[in-house]
Amino acid sequence: MDAARPPILEVRGLRKSFGHSEVLRGIDLAVAPQEMVFIIGPSGSGKSTLLRCCNRLEEPTSGAVHLGGVDLMAPSTDINAMRRKIGMVFQSFNLYPHMTALGNVTLALRKVAARSRTDAETLGMAALDRVGLAAKAKSYPGELSGGQQQRVAIARALALEPTVMLFDEPTSALDPELVGSVLAVMRELKAAGMTMLVVSHEMRFARDAADRVIFMDHGVIVEEGAPDQIFAKPREARTRAFIAGLTRS
Amino acid sequence: MNDWSRFVEAFFKSNLIEQYLPSILQGVVTTIEIALAVVVTGLAFGLALAVVRSFEIRPLNVLIIILVDILRALPPLVIVLIVYFGLPNVGVSIPSFAVLWLVLSLVLAAFAEEIFWAGILSVPKGQWEAARSTGLSFLGTLGYIVLPQAVRLTVPPITNRTVAITKNTALGTVIGVPEILNQATTAQSFSGNATPLMMGALAYIILFIPVVALGRYLETRFAWRRN
């Protein structure tokens, strides 16, 4: 991590319990501007919960989350205004089935960012264009392939001009032949300087696109480092076992 | 006189049709007025209750559930009679058509609340999360994302239930609301002939067959809860 630049997203001492089981046990994480951080780890390790705590879709039990210096946990913070700056992309797309692709992308622009309809549509079309789907603006989610749906979902987050984007297993629900188009969009975002926090099983993509890889297990960060180091020379036994399991399968 | 002409004489006597058509039509107007009023207030109140319920405020939800359960468990005629005969004796007097409107609205609201609430619950959690993640508020998410999907899902059951409950406007005859059945039975006892009754029955059929058919059409179109 570049120490000269202050982090844009900072998580400190984050804990989250569901009933009696503690899913996150003290997470410290700082993401620098324009950095792409990958979070990997076995299922149930708390990766998704960590991501969802970053925009308080999941309410942390304790700990702090700061975005651009603003304390997300503070009662005085307007969380809805902050969420505009934190784009989120879900495993199951979660497009609104009763709205067109453009409708999906422009809703929050109009209702949260209070843009006029024409303004919102201009921005929405630009966002759809960035994911290569301007031609599908009038299509409903049901008429789109999984890959196209996920790209619309990315455009929906992108249109709000977020400062950071969270990707929660964005390709896990896709047929293998559709994964590439989504990864290509993510690669382009990275090239354009978007800050990204990604939970994913696309290890090859992590290896050549990520700036940093974090390995989580049982609610803690076990190890972090450059992709080459994590994948080729993991220091911790647990990381080694996980990576070895991946390459076997 | 053969059987057929005796049948026509008893059920389709032409001079009686002419004589009582105006009062039956009067009844049709009254029935339509009350039915429309019931549909509007019942559905609106039911939707409002479902929205309140989605805030998950426990004591409030318990109250809603109790109210809805009672209204679903009691025969509407029982409620009509309690309100109609009971309220004047405690100093509240409301006209009989208002009693009918009030009671049927409450009953429809109760059933509608259950159906709308089931619809709200059936919208996947991911829809809430996606909307909230773009900064939409709880109410914004409910209004723009969840309700449009929930309501669409509930169109067929709501239609069928609404038809079943608005048909209960016929209960108004028991408390003297001059709707179709009331006009028909009054005319029948004056004329000593079943023709007005037949006219009343036909009026109901003409009125409700289209909505019943609409319900059937919507059911096949929306295919609600079919696995």
Added chain:
Amino acid sequence: MEAIIQQFFNLDIMARALPLVLAGLRQTLLLCFIVIPLGLVGGLVFALASLSSSRTVRWSMIAAIDFFRAVPPLVLLIFVYSGLPFAGIRLSPLTAVAVAFFLNTSSYYGEIYRAGIESVGRGQWDAARSTGLSAVSTLSHVVLPQAVRNVLPDLVSNTVEVVKLTSIASVVALPELLYSADMARSVTFNASPIVLAAAIYLVMLWPVVRLISRLERRMAS
């Protein structure tokens, strides 16, 4: 407040009305035991006929079902009870109620069964018939059990509606629960007997209404 209690929850009057109201309850239960089985069986016949391969049978059954769903049950009852005598058909209140309610409830049950049977995939028929099962066996052992399971909440819910429906038999002077309570009301000039009847309906039906909500929720998930 005092007036409300006097008028609606007068325990004295309720106690005096109780024997009459309980006699009415017996009639209501009797009606239920006649109308519900009749409706369940009649509805199945309606449903099977409405799924017949003959277009004429199918459409006339659907028309009949819609016809009886469009007519308010009270209109049907009054027509049967005080209209049919003009055609020389004179029925006792109980028979009139049974006939009118049979037509009404069978239509509703029929529509529910039909949806249930349609919800069972064609593949189930094909699989069962391919093993040599007759049409009747396929229906009774393979299709109907699944169909009923799929529409169970609706069947139970309609049964609640039937029990509530019996209250309108009071209009043709059948001395069931509501009629008896209303008799007591007209003698005492007090609504408490009807509130008592309402309480009895609640005791009978509230648990079922709760059950329906739970069933529906389970089906939805």
